[in-house]
Amino acid sequence: xxxxTTFVLxxxxxxxxxxxxxxxxxxxxxxxxxxxxxxTGLGDRAHLARTDTDLDTHVxxxxxxxxxxxxxxxxxxxxxxxxxxxxxxxxxxxxxxSRLVYVDTGPLPDGATQQDFAADQAATPDADGxxxxxxxxxxxxxxxxxxxxxxxRLTALSVGHPAATATTPIRLTGAWEPLPRLGILSSFxxxxxxxMAANVPLMRHMAGERWQYEELPTWHWxxxxxxADLARILHESTR
Numbered sequence: 001x002x003x004x005t006t007f008v009l010x011x012x013x014x015x016x017x018x019x020x021x022x023x024x025x026x027x028x029x030x031x032x033x034x035x036x037x038x039x040t041g042l043g044d045r046a047h048l049a050r051t052d053t054d055l056d057t058h059v060x061x062x063x064x065x066x067x068x069x070x071x072x073x074x075x076x077x078x079x080x081x082x083x084x085x086x087x088x089x090x091x092x093x094x095x096x097x098s099r100l101v102y103v104d105t106g107p108l109p110d111g112a113t114q115q116d117f118a119a120d121q122a123a124t125p126d127a128d129g130x131x132x133x134x135x136x137x138x139x140x141x142x143x144x145x146x147x148x149x150x151x152x153r154l155t156a157l158s159v160g161h162p163a164a165t166a167t168t169p170i171r172l173t174g175a176w177e178p179l180p181r182l183g184i185l186s187s188f189x190x191x192x193x194x195x196m197a198a199n200v201p202l203m204r205h206m207a208g209e210r211w212q213y214e215e216l217p218t219w220h221w222x223x224x225x226x227x228a229d230l231a232r233i234l235h236e237s238t239r
Contacts, residue, residue, distance in 0.1 A: 005238040006033040006071055010062065011223075012080025012105070014133040014158040016043010022227035023234070030235050037065060039085070041130075046159045051129035055084060055114075055168035062089040066096045077234065079103040080220065081114055081161075084170055091176035100179050101234065104186040104220050106193075107176075107205040114166040117202050130160025145218065145225040154224065182237055183213045184230065186222045190215060212237075 007027055009020040017024075017036035027034045039058045041049030062085060066074060074097050078086035083105030090097045100107075108117060125131055136154040140146040183206065185193060190213035197207035214233045218225040 004031050004033060006074045007035065007234065008062065008065060008071070008074050008076050008086075009034065009036045010039065010076070010078045010082035010085055011037075011042070012078075012082050013131070013161045014042070015079075015221075016045070016157065016159075018043055018157055019221075020223050023223050023231045026228065026231035027235060032235070032238070035065060035069065035071070037061060039082075041162045042159060043157070049128070049130060049160070049162055051162075052164060053129075053162035054164040055088065055170065057162075058082075058085045058165060059088045059092065062086065063093055066093055072096055073098040075099045075101060075234075075238070077101040077103060078105060079223065080105050081118075081165065084108055084114060087176055088170060088172065090179055091172045091174070094175045094179060097176075097179055099182065099237075100176070101182045101184065101237070103184045103222065103230070106183060106203060107181075108170050108202055109205060110172040111169050112202055113169055118166075125163035126160060128160065129163050131163050131166070132160050133158035139219070143219045143225055150224055177210075179210070181211050183211060184222070184233055185213055185215050186218045187220055 009024065011017065011019045016038035020036040024034045024036045038045045039061050041053045065071065076086040076090055076097050083102045086100055087107040090100055136151050136158070140151050183193065193213065194207050196203045216222050216226060216229055216233060222230045
């Protein structure tokens, strides 16, 4: 199909591929090929969680999808924690990736961990080695675009996130760096991100000529709060 793009959508902490459903449906209606991925231990793969499920496990999830579905020229979309997942996956298989999209997140540098960036997501894990989901109702209390049905769905389908993913160091060779990148910003403006990239070592990869930015002001989960706008940005980025 003319103009068709292959998207792989990777969610962040606690979520599975289900969280992308409205975005997936809209992109498919535009003729795109879309793969919303549940990482090991999350979503429909929650039963596979183990204490040794780490970042490398999740990177392998993405690489296996690209390999076994024979995907090429892929737009890899990572939300939150999955920004690290898609960066490492692209570094290991850059020949399969055409672009990286970061949804309210960005690439961390080599050697960093998710815990370095988000200490609040590195709380004490439970007996199964999982970080429990947040109180979605409290987080959404001041978000007018998130209704009770969305909160109920988040509460019902979110699961504990494998804690080892937050402490696994990111290992990058630099092979990902030539790829173009789109940052979809919900928590900060583009000017704020550029300023942080210049001053915060963990965010040093967030600026440069390979970046484009689109601001989508909302809470940290735009696939829930503004899915139509998120899908529009992704679709328009393919033109």
